[in-house]
Amino acid sequence: MGWSELRAVPNDYDEEIRAVDTQLIELLNHRKALAKGRRCFPPMVVLKEFEEKSGLKPPYLNWLFHSINGGFHRTRTDGPGELQGILQIMKTTVQEGYQYMITHAMQHEHGSIVHIEIRPQKIDNDSPDFHPRLQLEVTCPDVEYSVHRNGSRGGGGASSMSFLVEPPLPEQLDTVHFALIPFEEPMEFRRREIFLDQEVHFE
Known part of the structure; x- marks a missing residue:
């Protein structure tokens, strides 16, 4: 055609x-x-x-x-490469009643997948659902990092986000600074949803 x-x-x-x-x-x-x-x-x-x-x-x-600034340009189509190990980060901060934790990074050949957990300090029956509109920023004097949203999920009063950081993070993070900035795409692509609402029986 x-x-x-x-x-x-x-x-x-x-x-x-x-x-x-x-x-x-x-x-x-x-x-x-x-x-x-x-x-x-x-x-x-x-x-x-x-x-x-x-x-x-x-x-x-x-x-x-x-x-x-080219934040959506990916130089690789084959993903971050083979898994090399796990880097413990464990950085925590509390702001306006919510706890933000950068827990760890999955260290791959060409990039790091950084995992973030967000949860309210107090959870009760009246706690509202929350939707993070945030982007991870990674800065270092010697390296320019590219960061892309890798995934997110929420439920049970908590939210998890992951970001692909390229090139991979170093084992020593003394000069690396992490931040979350407000971020929302004006015309964000929303995937088609399928609702599974039929009875399911197991024999």
């Missing part, structure tokens, strides 16, 4: 949006040329200014700059 035989996906694209997209492409190319391959992320005070001027919340702004 040739490209001309493919059916176009219906959408509401028009000339006004095309003009905006043209400007976006020009600005992105200009920014890329200025960055010269560096990771250029605005500091908190500048993000606050952008929030006040644009009305966009920090999760969306962080998503925007993360994507501009």
